[in-house]
Amino acid sequence: xxxxxxxxxxxxxxxxxxxxxxxxxxxxxxxxxxxxxxxxxxxxxxxxxxxxxxxxxxxxxxxxxxxxxxxxxxxxxxxxxxxxxxxxxxxxxxxxxxxxxxxxxxxxxxxxxxxxxxxxxxxxxxxxxxxxxxxxxxxxxxxxxxxxxxxxxxxxxxxxxxxxxxxxxxxxxxxxxxxxxxxxxxxxxxxxxxxxxxxxxxxxxxxxxxxxxxxxxxxxxxxxxxxxxxxxxxxxxxxxx
Amino acid sequence: xxxxxxxxxxxxxxxxxxxxxxxxxxxxxxxxxxxxxxxxxxxxxxxxxxxxxxxxxxxxxxxxxxxxxx
Amino acid sequence: xxxxxxxxxxxxxxxxxxxxxxxxxxxxxxxxxxxxxxxxxxxxxxxxxxxxxxxxxxxxxxxxxxxxxxxxxxxxxxxxxxxxxxxxxxxxxxxxxxxxxxxxxxxxxxxxxxxxxxxxxxxxxxxxxxxxxxxxxxxxxxxxxxxxxxxxxxxxxxxxxxxxxxxxxxxxxxxxxxxxxxxxxxxxxxxxxxxxxxxxxxxxxxxxxxxxxxxxxxxxxxxx
Numbered sequence: 001x002x003x004x005x006x007x008x009x010x011x012x013x014x015x016x017x018x019x020x021x022x023x024x025x026x027x028x029x030x031x032x033x034x035x036x037x038x039x040x041x042x043x044x045x046x047x048x049x050x051x052x053x054x055x056x057x058x059x060x061x062x063x064x065x066x067x068x069x070x071x072x073x074x075x076x077x078x079x080x081x082x083x084x085x086x087x088x089x090x091x092x093x094x095x096x097x098x099x100x101x102x103x104x105x106x107x108x109x110x111x112x113x114x115x116x117x118x119x120x121x122x123x124x125x126x127x128x129x130x131x132x133x134x135x136x137x138x139x140x141x142x143x144x145x146x147x148x149x150x151x152x153x154x155x156x157x158x159x160x161x162x163x164x165x166x167x168x169x170x171x172x173x174x175x176x177x178x179x180x181x182x183x184x185x186x187x188x189x190x191x192x193x194x195x196x197x198x199x200x201x202x203x204x205x206x207x208x209x210x211x212x213x214x215x216x217x218x219x220x221x222x223x224x225x226x227x228x229x230x231x232x233x234x235x236x237x238x239x240x241x
Numbered sequence: 242x243x244x245x246x247x248x249x250x251x252x253x254x255x256x257x258x259x260x261x262x263x264x265x266x267x268x269x270x271x272x273x274x275x276x277x278x279x280x281x282x283x284x285x286x287x288x289x290x291x292x293x294x295x296x297x298x299x300x301x302x303x304x305x306x307x308x309x310x311x
Numbered sequence: 312x313x314x315x316x317x318x319x320x321x322x323x324x325x326x327x328x329x330x331x332x333x334x335x336x337x338x339x340x341x342x343x344x345x346x347x348x349x350x351x352x353x354x355x356x357x358x359x360x361x362x363x364x365x366x367x368x369x370x371x372x373x374x375x376x377x378x379x380x381x382x383x384x385x386x387x388x389x390x391x392x393x394x395x396x397x398x399x400x401x402x403x404x405x406x407x408x409x410x411x412x413x414x415x416x417x418x419x420x421x422x423x424x425x426x427x428x429x430x431x432x433x434x435x436x437x438x439x440x441x442x443x444x445x446x447x448x449x450x451x452x453x454x455x456x457x458x459x460x461x462x463x464x465x466x467x468x469x470x471x472x473x474x475x476x477x478x479x480x481x482x483x484x485x486x487x488x489x490x491x492x493x494x495x496x497x498x499x500x501x502x503x504x505x506x507x508x509x510x511x512x513x514x515x516x517x518x519x520x521x522x523x524x525x526x527x528x529x530x531x532x533x534x535x
Contacts, residue, residue, distance in 0.1 A: 021258070035250055036250040036251065036254055037250050037253060037254065039254050040253070040254055040257040040258075043257055043258055043261050044257065047261070086264055086268065087264075089264070090260060090261055090264050093257075093260045094257040094260055094261065097253055097256050097257045097260070098253075098257065100253065101250060101253035101254075199265070203268060206272065207272070210272060210275055210276065210279075213279055214275070214279060217279060217282050217283055217286070220286055221282070221286055224286055224289055224290060224293070225289070
């Protein structure tokens with residue numbers, strides 16, 4: 001059952017995330033350098049970290065799928081990748097807004113998170129077309145898992161490599177007058193990160209429960225109407241159970 | 242990086258948080274559509290099941306009641 | 312396993328020698344790309360990081376051409392089924408194909424790098440050579456590991472020629488990044504400077520990690 005525990009999870013998410021944003025606007029001190037603009041950091045970076053984590057987690061789930069052949073792992077991996085792609089788009093857009101406000105340009109190559117997310121997004125944008133282009137369901141799931149493993153390993157390596165290159169050119173600092181991330185900002189950031197992680201978990205569970213319900217309904221329909229009454233199955237990129 | 246004055250900075254920060262909110266809401270909307278479709282299909286199947294039960298054994302007065310009431 | 316790899320590799324090399332399909336095309340493509348770069352950049356010579364970038368982008372795209380052709384013979388003429396019937400470790404096919412691609416790339420580079428030095432490179436290439444060879448080898452291994460994996464994934468799909476670059480290019484960003492950063496000082500205007508070791512280490516790490524993953528995962532692509 002995927003829906004179990006979803007309600008308390010969702011409530012916790014709402015509380016933590018709202019609390020985080022409250023801290024951002026009412027408690028965290030203003031950055032000495034960037035002023036109000038710095039507040040974008042609290043939504044941009046947690047989304048980034050959770051998306052990266054989501055891609056890696058999807059890779060681990062894909063390993064499980066390859067090892068056990070259980071299609072449920074493929075479904076979990078698929079949903080995790082979907083959610084992470086949405087978050088990645090969010091990271092790119094909020095990153096560009098931050099870049100425009102901070103440096104006056106919509107894009108800066110000096111921001112490692114922004115650049116590495118562009119590459120990661122371009123990579124994972126191929127996931128759906130890849131799945132769609134393989135008709136046999138079992139092979140589709142297997143190839144998708146191979147991709148998820150490859151890409152999941154790639155994400156941290158890519159981030160590290162880009163960070164190394166940019167660090168060479170443009171050291172990044174978060175400065176208040178003290179330098180580095182001071183206590184208040186750190187706490188706010190951690191709460192925002194926790195909230196974002198909970199949000200990911202909630203939406204992941206939510207989508208799994210929804211998909212599972214759809215499969216049950218489809219099975220019910222098949223049972224009531226017989227095999228031939230089923231609407232012609234279109235080629236699809238989504239896994240089924 | 243000189244700090245933008247508050248009135249200029251505000252819209253950017255607001256835009257960033259609204260992007261986040263927008264993404265979540267779009268997601269909710271898509272899930273709502275799926276839920277609606279699921280509900281329709283279930284009602285249809287339920288009606289079908291009741292029909293089958295009716296034709297198999299005509300309703301006498303409540304022995305074949307479906308679990309869900311109208 | 313070595314016998315299987317040897318046999319497969321010999322077959323691919325013999326095939327290439329007889330048909331001369333991939334290597335001339337890849338080499339020609341590189342030369343043409345250099346010419347295009349000349350017109351596109353409107354420059355008579357390049358040095359430093361520009362030279363580095365032009366060289367690596369050209370080699371990368373030439374490699375993609377080779378990757379596209381890598382498993383075509385197997386797919387069209389039942390080579391996969393034949394291989395699956397043989398009592399050998401399936402990863403042997405991966406190793407053989409990756410080595411074949413490496414051989415093709417090295418042949419292409421023997422032509423393309425001198426051509427680059429003649430056509431576009433400003434500073435003299437001589438002192439840069441040992442460092443360049445080291446970077447080429449390491450980067451080529453990375454390109455071949457990823458290229459072979461991606462080729463194997465794409466060959467069974469419907470849009471294989473499209474999937475290959477879409478998959479391979481983002482995956483190869485760290486390789487291009489590290490290789491370009493490593494060779495940029497070699498092409499410096501004032502004379503070749505030292506080879507930055509951190510990028511060599513990055514390339515080696517990348518090759519190791521993805522080589523290991525490829526070994527673990529290749530089997531799953533061949534099951535049917």
